[in-house]
Amino acid sequence: MAENIGTLFQWLIFLGVAFISILASLLLVTRKNPIHSALFLVLNFLCVAVLYILLYSQFIAIIQVVVYAGAIVMLIVFVIMLLDLEVELRSGLKFSYTKLIGGFLALFFFLGIFYAVVAKSPTGKIGSSYTSENITNNVKAVGEVLFTQYLFPFEIVSILLVVAMVGAVILSKKRA
Amino acid sequence: MKLPEIDLCLIAPEIIVAAFGFFVLLVDVFFSKRENKAYLGWISLVGIFFAGALAVTQAGSVKSGFEGMFISDGYALFFRITFLIIAFLTVLISMGYTQREGIAFGEYYALILFATLGMMLMAAGTHLVIIFLGLETMSISIYILAGMMREDKRSVEAALKYFLLGAFATGFLLYGIALIYGATGSLYLKDVASYIASKNLLRNPMLLMSLVFLTIGFGFKIASVPFHMWTPDVYEGAPTSITAFMATGVKAAGFSALVRVFFSALPGFRPDWTSIMWLIAVATMTVGNIVAISQSNIKRMLAYSSIAHAGYILVAFVAGNDLGVSGILFYLMAYAFMNIGAFTCVILLGKKGEENTLIRDYAGIGFKYPLLSAAMTIFLLSMAGIPPLGGFMAKFYVFSAAVKEKFYWLAILGVLNSAVSVYYYLRVTVLMYFREPEREITGLQFSPAAVAALVLAVIGTLYMGIFPSNVLSFAQKSIAGLM
Amino acid sequence: MLIEYLAILIYIAIAIGFALFAVVASHLLGQRKRTALKEAPYECGMTTVGSSFRRIPIKYYIIAMLFLLFDIEVVFLYPWAVVFKQMKSFAFISMAVFIGILLIAYIYIWKKGALEWE
Numbered sequence: 001m002a003e004n005i006g007t008l009f010q011w012l013i014f015l016g017v018a019f020i021s022i023l024a025s026l027l028l029v030t031r032k033n034p035i036h037s038a039l040f041l042v043l044n045f046l047c048v049a050v051l052y053i054l055l056y057s058q059f060i061a062i063i064q065v066v067v068y069a070g071a072i073v074m075l076i077v078f079v080i081m082l083l084d085l086e087v088e089l090r091s092g093l094k095f096s097y098t099k100l101i102g103g104f105l106a107l108f109f110f111l112g113i114f115y116a117v118v119a120k121s122p123t124g125k126i127g128s129s130y131t132s133e134n135i136t137n138n139v140k141a142v143g144e145v146l147f148t149q150y151l152f153p154f155e156i157v158s159i160l161l162v163v164a165m166v167g168a169v170i171l172s173k174k175r176a
Numbered sequence: 177m178k179l180p181e182i183d184l185c186l187i188a189p190e191i192i193v194a195a196f197g198f199f200v201l202l203v204d205v206f207f208s209k210r211e212n213k214a215y216l217g218w219i220s221l222v223g224i225f226f227a228g229a230l231a232v233t234q235a236g237s238v239k240s241g242f243e244g245m246f247i248s249d250g251y252a253l254f255f256r257i258t259f260l261i262i263a264f265l266t267v268l269i270s271m272g273y274t275q276r277e278g279i280a281f282g283e284y285y286a287l288i289l290f291a292t293l294g295m296m297l298m299a300a301g302t303h304l305v306i307i308f309l310g311l312e313t314m315s316i317s318i319y320i321l322a323g324m325m326r327e328d329k330r331s332v333e334a335a336l337k338y339f340l341l342g343a344f345a346t347g348f349l350l351y352g353i354a355l356i357y358g359a360t361g362s363l364y365l366k367d368v369a370s371y372i373a374s375k376n377l378l379r380n381p382m383l384l385m386s387l388v389f390l391t392i393g394f395g396f397k398i399a400s401v402p403f404h405m406w407t408p409d410v411y412e413g414a415p416t417s418i419t420a421f422m423a424t425g426v427k428a429a430g431f432s433a434l435v436r437v438f439f440s441a442l443p444g445f446r447p448d449w450t451s452i453m454w455l456i457a458v459a460t461m462t463v464g465n466i467v468a469i470s471q472s473n474i475k476r477m478l479a480y481s482s483i484a485h486a487g488y489i490l491v492a493f494v495a496g497n498d499l500g501v502s503g504i505l506f507y508l509m510a511y512a513f514m515n516i517g518a519f520t521c522v523i524l525l526g527k528k529g530e531e532n533t534l535i536r537d538y539a540g541i542g543f544k545y546p547l548l549s550a551a552m553t554i555f556l557l558s559m560a561g562i563p564p565l566g567g568f569m570a571k572f573y574v575f576s577a578a579v580k581e582k583f584y585w586l587a588i589l590g591v592l593n594s595a596v597s598v599y600y601y602l603r604v605t606v607l608m609y610f611r612e613p614e615r616e617i618t619g620l621q622f623s624p625a626a627v628a629a630l631v632l633a634v635i636g637t638l639y640m641g642i643f644p645s646n647v648l649s650f651a652q653k654s655i656a657g658l659m
Numbered sequence: 660m661l662i663e664y665l666a667i668l669i670y671i672a673i674a675i676g677f678a679l680f681a682v683v684a685s686h687l688l689g690q691r692k693r694t695a696l697k698e699a700p701y702e703c704g705m706t707t708v709g710s711s712f713r714r715i716p717i718k719y720y721i722i723a724m725l726f727l728l729f730d731i732e733v734v735f736l737y738p739w740a741v742v743f744k745q746m747k748s749f750a751f752i753s754m755a756v757f758i759g760i761l762l763i764a765y766i767y768i769w770k771k772g773a774l775e776w777e
Contacts, residue, residue, distance in 0.1 A: 006662065013668075053664060059737070059738060062734070062737065063734055066730065066733075066734055067727075067730055067731055067734055070730065071723075071726060071727040071730040071731075072727060074723055074726070074727075075720075075723045075724060075727050078715070078719050078720055078723040079720065081713075081714065081715045081719070082714060082715060082717060082719075082720060083714070084714055112381075112385050112388070113351075113355075113385060115381055116355065116381040116382040116384070116385040117358070117382065119381055120380065120381065120382070123359050123360070123375060123377055123380060123382070124357065124358055124359055124360050124361030124362075125360070125361030125362070125371070137741075139737060139738050139741050140738070140741045140742060142738045143738030143739060143741045143742035144742055144745075146735075146738055146739075147738075147739065147742060147746060147749070147750055147753055148178065148179060148180045148243075149180065149243045150243075150305070151180055151182075151242070151243075151753055152242040152243070152245055152246060152306065153245070153303075153305045153306055153309055154735070154753070154757065155753070155756055155757060155760070156297065156306070156309045156310075156313065157309065157735075157757075158732075158756075158757045158758075158760040158761055159194060159290065159293065159313060159760060160309060160312055160313050160316065161728050161731060161732060161761060161764065162198075162290075162760060162761065162763065162764040163287065163290050163313060163316050163317050163320070164316060164724075164728055165724075165725060165728050165764045165767070165768060166201065166283050166286065166287065166320070166764070166767065167287075167316060167317075167319070167320035168720075168721055168724035168725060168728075168773075169283075169721065169767075169768060169771055169773045170281060170283045170320060170324070171320060171323055171326065171335075172717045172720055172721050172724075173721060173771065173772075173773050174777065175326075179746065179749050198760070198763045201763065201764075201767050202763060202766065202767065205766070205767050205770035205771055206770065208770070208771075
């Protein structure tokens, strides 16, 4: 009984959050003021974080909040403020054939992926993910894989971060 | 908990390249007062040479490590050497050029080293995450390098265009990788192949979709039609030395990963990808060559010619037999020499504030700068596929591989395209020797390092044309165990 | 299990409820005199002149970018801290290499003066 209520409750939370996240992304792409778009992006990221928690993936949920909703949106807001927005705001949305073609291509790829994922149930091996231990301690499970099997890619990421930092400095720092 | 084994010898060349990258970065900021940054180029050359020597010591052995994510086999060795040669030549031609164009920064050399590291990871990775990270390390470094000339609008445009489209392509690639994971539950190339074979997933829509995405993602990196739109603008706007690096290094890295992923993870889909790639190869060759004819800027012309060359290499990819794949390796190596050589000539013909990149600037330089013009002629003829130069042998292997697999139409179209290309390559040569100069080009300063690179490129082009069997047999040995 | 998140949910509900309660209660209970000045968006300070969109200097961008990159680094520390006890020195060394590489970037940024607000 209690479990049924729990499942129902989860279901309700999922429906609510999913609805809000779709709404937020629709508002995100339709707002004219880019700052408003950025705020809806935060809302969308937070909703997606909740979805990750519902999927028992706490670590990704944390990344979603700390990195995406926190740092990346901040960067986006700064970039928006770097640009001359009034020109953009005046120009508004215009129809063009490239947009039409792009829209068709997007639709094509969406339908392709949709068909590919929905038509047949996923065929991949079920990994080691869903044990009761992993569910309660997803971060630990991630850490165990990250620092053993995926140690090498993990170290490469640090070089990638260095390259990005060098890029930020060399492209935007005042030169002597 | 089982701790992983770590075999640092396996990635010794990569470690050296990365370590020298960091070293250059640090030396630069601690001795930032020094105006002339060429010494950082020399440090990088030492690192590249050292890494190459270490790579050669690993020849002959096949060793896998890091939980099977990284392999040091013949294929990796060949590409490591190719990338290191490309990086070596690029650094050589950069030292004078960066000083001249006001982009002499220590970061420049560090980023070249990091990009080379990324390329090496792409060729040696046997796990899609490694290949992806290698691709990103390479791409991000190149985006930055392309935009180094901040005051030049074209350079900024090139960097932005390349970054946006490249990020887009990366997204496609990542989506493809994700779909592979969804369908097979593994990212190890070998596991993917065996899982597909054991479960008979050849008509699985998820995998077919991922094939499309991977083709798009890699297609961007190798500049194949219809994913080539960025190439002319980016190649024209980027600093010329970086254009040379992009046209050879990024293309070679893209092909190295494309071949490794398709042949060792998705061999079952060969009939599917053959028909897609057939179309792409023909379109790439044709568009590249035909549009190259009407170009008036030599960098744009070489950009379109580089698109066409991607098409020739794809012909070998479609053939997909032993000769074809070793032909790809041979072609990429030969292309590295002749293309970097050609761009070196473009660099040497310019001076501060006067780049002389229009094709008509080449009128009449033949007798004024005889050696430079002779070298340029060699590179252009090699690209056109005139014997006895490296480019001819490369095309010969590629087209005979196609004929051997009974792709007659593909081979015929390739040869026809090659004939078309002779026109625009020869046009430059004719201009150099048989036209009066429209205006005097004087006061060129030949940086000794760039001249050394030119000599090396000439030697490489001639060597691969006159003694092709040495390199070809090396390439054939390299692909053992790949398919 | 997800039941552990119930506390957070209740907390969020209470927080939103309290905020709503405070606003609604003051709205209902408090006295109000409407004047034009009180209805204005700002009670004090100057009224804004011109557009509020102004381009900010690129200096902000460097700081934001560097923050983002170090933020990503910190995210990796989290699973590391969880498995640290289990893996001991191995985990220590692997993270030391990671941080060490980023330390080089940090030194580079510092010496380059990218952290200074000129």
